[in-house]
Amino acid sequence: LLTLRGHSSRLSSLAFPPDGNLILTGASDGTARLWDREGRELQLFDQHPAKVNVVAFAPDGQSIMIGYEDHQIKEWSLDGELRLSLVGHTGQVADLAFSPDGRYLLSCGWDETARIWDRRGYELWTLPIxxxxxxxxxxxxxxxxxxxxxxxxxxxxxxxxxxxxxxxxxxxxxxxxxxxxxxxxxxxxxxx
The missing domain is CATH 2.40.10.360 (Thrombin, subunit H)
Incomplete structure (x- = not known):
């Protein structure tokens, strides 16, 4: 049994990279944290003012995406460098999914849309659902x-x-x- 301690409030999301060697957690304290399989914290991502709703690993395992309650989506390198901010949702980000080849990101939010993004941060489509x-x-x-x-x-x-x-x-x-x-x-x- 592994216990991960570090978040100051309730966990809202977790994810594993394809190789399963790391654990990514997100919480309502506005943080996401990267852990090794022994439960050691490797990286703290952004003390964000809004709750983390969802976290996801890119298929190559080299970066992560975080979706926040305040409509933002951010891409981070595993060493904590902010790579990209995606702006488009007008409601909380509810879920994130990468295409199998990692070229596209699918997001959905409380604004009643699903959005398809390329990895450069361009919104390709908005689906009104x-x-x-x-x-x-x-x-x-x-x-x-x-x-x-x-x-x-x-x-x-x-x-x-x-x-x-x-x-x-x-x-x-x-x-x-x-x-x-x-x-x-x-x-x-x-x-x-």
Whole structure:
């Protein structure tokens, strides 16, 4: 059992890099922290004035993204250097997901939008949907979201709704099998 001590308030998010050798945590104290597998703190990212809502590792494991309650998204190197700030959301950032090749970032927020960004910080598309969770499919060509009334929807990179199901509470893209599944309140799992 590993206990990570350092945040002064409730944890809101955690993430692992592809190799699984580090742990990234975000908390409502406005900080994100990088830990090794023994529980030693390696880096403190930004004492931000707003709560950290979500943290994510880039697929190459060399940088992280943090989404904040005050609408901001920031990219950091693992040694704590701020690389990029993304401006566009007008509500809290709810979730972040990288494309499998790391070239694009998908974000969603309380402003009822999902946004696709390139790694230079340019916003490529804004999808006008109310969503709290986003994921890239393993093929990198499709986006998965939870939309109004907890329905799962699959979007192509050119916004086009392809499919929907009923009440969904979590989404996962299963890289090894090339499937996405949605967990429903009736203990049912659907795969695409």
């Amino acid at each position: 109310s969503t709290s969770k986003v994921a890239y499919a393993p093929d990198g060509q499709h986006l998965l979201t939870i939309v109004d009334e907890n329905k799962a929807a699959r979007w192509m990179n050119i916004p086009r709704l392809l499919a929907a199901t009923t009440e969904v509470f979590s989404l996962e893209a299963l890289k090894d099998l090339g499937l996405a599944y949605a967990e429903q309140d009736v203990q049912e799992i659907r795969a695409w």
